[in-house]
Amino acid sequence: MNFFLSIIFSSFAVLVVVLIPWIGVGALDLRALFGVVIPYAAMATFFVGIVVRVIDWGRSPVPFRIPTTAGQEWSFPWIKRNPIDNPKGLGGVIVRMLFEVLTFRSLFRNTRLEYRRVDGVPKVDYEWEKWLWLAAILFHYSFLVIFLRHFRFFMEPVPGFVTLLQNLDGFMQMGAAPFNGFGLPGVYLTDMLLMAALTWLLLRRVLYSQIRYISLPADYFPLFLILALGFSGMLMRYLFRVDVTKVKELAIGLFKFSPTVPDGIGVIFYIHLFILCVLIAYFPFSKLMHLAGIFLSPTRNLANNSRFVRHVNPWNYPVPTHTYEEYEDEFREHMIEAGLPVEKGADATAESEEKE
Amino acid sequence: MYDGGKIIVGLIIGLGLLLSPFFYNAGKAAKAPERELTPKAKEAKACVAPLSYMRESHFTLLDEWRQTVVRDGERYYKASDGKTFYKSLQVTCLECHSNYSKFCLQCHNYVDVAPYCWDCHILPEEKK
Numbered sequence: 001m002n003f004f005l006s007i008i009f010s011s012f013a014v015l016v017v018v019l020i021p022w023i024g025v026g027a028l029d030l031r032a033l034f035g036v037v038i039p040y041a042a043m044a045t046f047f048v049g050i051v052v053r054v055i056d057w058g059r060s061p062v063p064f065r066i067p068t069t070a071g072q073e074w075s076f077p078w079i080k081r082n083p084i085d086n087p088k089g090l091g092g093v094i095v096r097m098l099f100e101v102l103t104f105r106s107l108f109r110n111t112r113l114e115y116r117r118v119d120g121v122p123k124v125d126y127e128w129e130k131w132l133w134l135a136a137i138l139f140h141y142s143f144l145v146i147f148l149r150h151f152r153f154f155m156e157p158v159p160g161f162v163t164l165l166q167n168l169d170g171f172m173q174m175g176a177a178p179f180n181g182f183g184l185p186g187v188y189l190t191d192m193l194l195m196a197a198l199t200w201l202l203l204r205r206v207l208y209s210q211i212r213y214i215s216l217p218a219d220y221f222p223l224f225l226i227l228a229l230g231f232s233g234m235l236m237r238y239l240f241r242v243d244v245t246k247v248k249e250l251a252i253g254l255f256k257f258s259p260t261v262p263d264g265i266g267v268i269f270y271i272h273l274f275i276l277c278v279l280i281a282y283f284p285f286s287k288l289m290h291l292a293g294i295f296l297s298p299t300r301n302l303a304n305n306s307r308f309v310r311h312v313n314p315w316n317y318p319v320p321t322h323t324y325e326e327y328e329d330e331f332r333e334h335m336i337e338a339g340l341p342v343e344k345g346a347d348a349t350a351e352s353e354e355k356e
Numbered sequence: 357m358y359d360g361g362k363i364i365v366g367l368i369i370g371l372g373l374l375l376s377p378f379f380y381n382a383g384k385a386a387k388a389p390e391r392e393l394t395p396k397a398k399e400a401k402a403c404v405a406p407l408s409y410m411r412e413s414h415f416t417l418l419d420e421w422r423q424t425v426v427r428d429g430e431r432y433y434k435a436s437d438g439k440t441f442y443k444s445l446q447v448t449c450l451e452c453h454s455n456y457s458k459f460c461l462q463c464h465n466y467v468d469v470a471p472y473c474w475d476c477h478i479l480p481e482e483k484k
Contacts, residue, residue: 047371058363154377156384158468166468173472185415185469241412244467249388255381262388264408295366314358 003205003212010220014228014275021274026267034270035250036259042277049284054292063313067304070109075307087303100300104140107133113210132204139197142190143226145169146233149188153244153251191234198227222288225279232272242266389462397452404435404448415471418445445473450480457482 024030067073071082083092084099099105112129115122149169151162166188174187202223205215236242246262247269253260283289295301328335328342335342357363372379397403403410405417421443424430433441442448453459456479464471 047375050371051367054363054367055357058357058360061358151377152468155380156466158465159380163468163470185471241416243408243411245388245411245463248467252381252388255377256384264411266412292367292370296363 003215006215006217006220007206010217010224013217013221014224017225017275017278018228018232018271021270022267024274025270031261031265031270034274035261035265036254038277039254039273040259042281046280046283050289050292053284053289054296057293057296061314062298062302063315064311065302065304065306066299067306068299069304073304073307088305089303093301093303097295097301100297101294104133104137106300107136112208131200135197135200135204138193139201142194142197145190146188146194146230149190153248154255156248156252185237187238191230191237194230195227195234198223198230202227218287222279222282222286225275225282229272229275229279232268232275236266236268236272240266240268242269389466391463392455392458394452394455394459396454400452402437403452404433404439404441406436418449418473421445445477446480454480455482456480 021034025034067086069082069086071085072079073086074081074083074088084095087093087096096105108130110129110132111126114125114127116125117123145165149162149165152158152166155162169188169190170186172187172189202220205211205219205223242265246265249260249262250265279288283291328344332342332344410417421433425443431443433443435441450456
């Protein structure tokens with residue numbers, strides 16, 4: 001699919017996702033469906049889907065170590081080794097995985113190929129490109145903070161770390177800006193960082209020709225979906241407000257398995273919730289599964305120990321062998337008769353026959 | 357499964373974290389608080405703006421009042437029903453809603469918001 005079609009297709013899909021709850025709650029008043037049934041169905045899909053995917057991955061054998069390393073392997077004492085980038089045991093692997101999961105180290109090594117002409121001579125450059133890493137890490141950490149902040153609606157009483165996060169996130173108190181009513185209640189930094197990072201992650205797919213070429217609807221759709229999720233959430237917080245006490249009542253009801261659908265929550269809440277439901281239901285079937293997949297990256301989570309630990313390919317079939325000892329046991333008498341040299345004498349046959 | 361033990365332990369930890377709101381809330385009586393009105397507020401029947409607006413956006417109104425009073429010196433608010441109110445948290449709002457803990461605090465605690473009203477204003481003494 002070319003990139004125009006991909007973008008149109010995925011933005012249309014997200015538009016439909018927004019319109020469904022808008023019509024469903026706004027016009028048809030199906031609050032129980034959009035507030036209880038769909039969230040439960042989406043959660044079930046999410047959790048079952050993740051378990052099935054991960055178990056499926058776990059059943060795939062990884063017969064060999066794949067040493068795509070960025071450091072010197074452990075060998076002679078006089079060769080300086082890199083214990084994190086090329087670990088030989090569990091400790092190094094744990095450190096490498098921590099760096100990978102928490103700081104996106106592989107992405108930090110990202111380079112971008114650039115073709116240009118210098119004085120009419122074509123030249124290929126590998127640019128040390130950090131924008132993808134920056135946008136990715138801003139996006140992921142903002143999303144994490146936003147997700148954890150939402151726990152004020154999920155938990156009663158609200159745990160202390162949520163309050164702490166809120167205070168840190170809103171410490172600029174931008175509600176006090178000289179625009180009446182805008183930015184109230186206090187603006188969160190992560191909201192804006194998330195939207196900015198997502199915008200860049202989308203723009204790079206459009207602006208760089210190589211990335212545009214490999215981008216598919218499966219790349220655009222999650223981006224649009226999360227943009228819509230963030231946008232609806234910000235609209236709900238800063239513009240079309242809803243009664244958060246009732247929202248929490250609904251959320252807690254879901255988590256206590258005694259769902260209630262309070263009256264008078266604005267449609268924008270159901271739009272936000274439905275986008276989230278679509279996102280988490282889509283999750284196990286999409287590239288978003290890198291949430292679990294990163295922990296199962298064979299190039300990151302396996303120690304480079306091929307030189308001193310034997311790895312047997314699990315799908316090796318048993319090969320019938322016939323060693324020379326067995327051969328000689330079988331034909332010794334004939335060999336002696338024919339005058340061929342044997343390693344053991346004639347009595348060896350008798351001995352082995354006695355044992356049997 | 358290959359490395360099944362490690363993968364399943366990781367899966368359980370991950371899902372446990374994601375499912376934590378279910379465990380956390382289980383067996384707790386978490387009822388949404390009901391705001392209480394003082395007799396005086398009940399008598400007045402209507403606030404300065406419609407109930408749904410006040411429930412959802414009262415802080416916008418307070419912020420607007422603060423801006424216009426402190427910066428522009430406009431002391432009077434014309435409500436949509438034509439009545440005029442003196443713009444003041446302590447004189448107008450708290451006149452009716454003198455039960456701070458039952459009217460403001462319990463819902464603010466429930467959804468974990470800590471407005472900075474009382475950084476400047478004096479927290480009202482509650483009359484029983």
